[in-house]
Amino acid sequence: MQSKNQVLEVYLFINPFEQASYQDEKNVLAFAENQTKKNKIHFMPFLNFNTLSQYMSAHHIPEKDLDKRNALYSQMYDACLAYAAATMQGKKKARNFLLALQKGLFEEQKIYSQDLVVEKAREAKLDVPMFLEDKASDYARTVFLADQKVATEMHISSTTSCVIYNEALFDFGVLIEESVTAELLTRLCADKAMITEHLASKEKPALRVLN
Template structure:
């Protein structure tokens, strides 16, 4: 699903593309979407600003539970998975404090270990991926327990709410030379979709994508 969202961003003479990808830090579909976005960025000549933002709330967690077929009545298991995702969000925030590139490397390393290599989430695995990502381990361990990491997590949730993100992966694409709208993508987040939205005929593509969506929300993003 793709919907349009208003932005206060004004047009500039220089083309600026900005992409926000909202993810579950241990989700397989999110890992695929991240790879698709990175492949797209690698193919572009113009610079693209992008952000990986973890989203963890009741709605996204319920979707995760359904996808994993985790019984609703098993409260211990629900709590275990809920806090695993939360801990992964804090770990990603801590890794990102040592640089966005290292943060992404840690995030995707963790996702690959869990979703591809099928390793169970644990603090031991988190530490293993942190070492492979060349993080300062002492700093990382302190930061993921810090109030700053929790504040960073809450700030990410605020961004998601402002952009009316209800699921992950979700993607919001802005291009200042086409319109003052951002487009929220809630499915088919891949190289082809991103290329179509950012092509020379992007205005036509926006209209084509929007026409497929019966619910066209126009959302103010501050």
């Protein structure tokens, strides 16, 4: 996962429909902006039966309501494809699109729709005709499936989860399964003793090593 030239790499596994993911994305970007070392940020939508069930449970949506489950999965999957399509025009534009889409959902209280997707694609200054063509392509689905494979390889089981690699301090990945704050990332990337202490603490199970 890690390049020799890459000092710090962050993988954030998100659900586009989760407000916690929206906040964690902003926290990760705030952290990255304040770093003097090179860093590489990956936002990776993660969607499967378990993450959908977790979302439905957290939002008190009856899990046995198949119509609601299927409709919700369809919308989330569509949002994942939209993000995959946006990445074809650059990761920065894709992140801007994702944040704009989530702002529309959480702050502007808009309903997810294709009109909203197009509106936010324009806000992110995407080439909209190209974006829509890419969103409907097999390649967008391939990108989505590749993200799911990475999540499986990193033992991700829920969103939001974050994996960091910092070759300057440790030769393993650290998986964070709690709120991802800029402060926490800064501490983890600056203090090896803090990582060792955190990993050894039975009271802090939300941090673990990926070999």
